[in-house]
Amino acid sequence: DAKTTQPNSMESNEEEPVHLPCNHSTISGTDYIHWYRQLPSQGPEYVIHGLTSNVNNRMASLAIAEDRKSSTLILHRATLRDAAVYYCILIMEYGNKLVFGAGTILRVKS
Amino acid sequence: EAGVAQSPRYKIIEKRQSVAFWCNPISGHATLYWYQQILGQGPKLLIQFQNNGVVDDSQLPKDRFSAERLKGVDSTLKIQPAKLEDSAVYLCASSPLRRLATGGELFFGEGSRLTVL
Numbered sequence: 694d695a696k697t698t699q700p701n702s703m704e705s706n707e708e709e710p711v712h713l714p715c716n717h718s719t720i721s722g723t724d725y726i727h728w729y730r731q732l733p734s735q736g737p738e739y740v741i742h743g744l745t746s747n748v749n750n751r752m753a754s755l756a757i758a759e760d761r762k763s764s765t766l767i768l769h770r771a772t773l774r775d776a777a778v779y780y781c782i783l784i785m786e787y788g789n790k791l792v793f794g795a796g797t798i799l800r801v802k803s
Numbered sequence: 804e805a806g807v808a809q810s811p812r813y814k815i816i817e818k819r820q821s822v823a824f825w826c827n828p829i830s831g832h833a834t835l836y837w838y839q840q841i842l843g844q845g846p847k848l849l850i851q852f853q854n855n856g857v858v859d860d861s862q863l864p865k866d867r868f869s870a871e872r873l874k875g876v877d878s879t880l881k882i883q884p885a886k887l888e889d890s891a892v893y894l895c896a897s898s899p900l901r902r903l904a905t906g907g908e909l910f911f912g913e914g915s916r917l918t919v920l
Contacts, residue, residue, distance in 0.1 A: 725904040736807075736894050736911025737846065742904075780845060784904040789834065790859065791909055793845030 697781045702798040705771045713766040713797055715781030720761050723786035728755065728766050730777040731796070737780065740766065776801045805829065807912035809895050815918045821883035824915045828876070828897030834858075835872055836909065837880050838894040846894055852878065885919045892916050 698716040705711040717726070727742040741748055741755045743764075748755040754767040768775055780796040808827040816822050828835050833854050838846035849868065851859040854875035863870065867886070872878040882889055892914040898907050 727904075729909075734913070736896065736914055737909070738911065739908035742906075742908075778845075786904050787902065789898075789903045789907075790836065790848055790851055791846075791903070792848065793838075795845050 697783060697794055699779070699781055699794065699797045701795070702800065704800045704802060705768075707773060707801055707803045708770050711768040711771045711775070711799065711801075713768075713779050713781075713799065714763065715765070716763045717781070717783055718762045720783060721785075722761075724783040725786065726755065726757060726761075726764050727782045727784055727791070728753070729780045729782065729791070729793075730775075731780070732774075732777045737791075737793075740779070742784075771799075771801045773801050773803060775799065807895055807897055807910055809893075809912035809915050811915055812913065813916050813918075815920065816885055818887055818919050819884040821881065822885055822917060823882075824880045824893050824895075824917075826878045826880070826895030826912060828878070828895070829899070829910055832897035832899045832910070833875070834898040835878050836896040836898075837870055837878070838896065838911075840892045840894055840914070842891070849880070882917075885917075887919050890917055890919045 728740040729737040731737040741753050743755045756765045778796040780793050810825050835852045837849045840846040849863045850870045852872040855872045870880045894914045896909040896911045898909050
């Protein structure tokens with residue numbers, strides 16, 4: 694599976710937008726970009742995924758660079774409940790497993 | 804809809820003892836995964852089942868770990884004998900779709916925390 698690179702940690706203020714970056718310079722044309730997050734003492738949960746176009750859902754937005762070598766997960770208004778580890782994961786088109794890296798620890802300050 | 808159920812939530816054992824973890828996936832989910840998460844690291848896939856068949860167990864330490872999924876529903880992960888480095892959270896996940904990339908998602912349980920003394 695292609696490798697992703699994320700910052701170890703980020704900090705945000707409550708009610709402000711958060712942009713979580715992910716680099717995946719070796720991504721192939723059929724790799725899908727998935728984001729999961731893991732709240733304290735819980736299993737990971739799905740956030741969003743995309744291939745080429747930007748995506749929005751009720752939880753977040755995903756902005757994908759034109760060359761697909763990077764992407765950004767956007768939380769529009771961070772809350773304390775968004776404090777978690779965020780994982781950026783590439784999945785091959787016919788792949789059926791998640792390979793996790795270390796992720797980004799997001800801290801939200803009130 | 805009920806989520807993925809795991810038990811026990813916590814287990815403390817001495818090294819060289821054995822332990823078993825149980826997982827009940829979401830009803831109808833064909834694919835079941837066991838992950839190991841060591842403190843401070845991302846989850847690591849141990850084994851993947853499709854119905855009751857093993858799809859991938861390449862990272863399962865087979866000299867001490869075993870897993871089964873009888874009748875394609877519940878699953879059990881066993882460690883015998885346990886080592887200190889097995890201290891971790893064991894996460895079970897299930898998925899209804901084969902093509903995870905295009906729209907499926909994994910649903911995780913809360914995990915079973917193992918401490919080996």
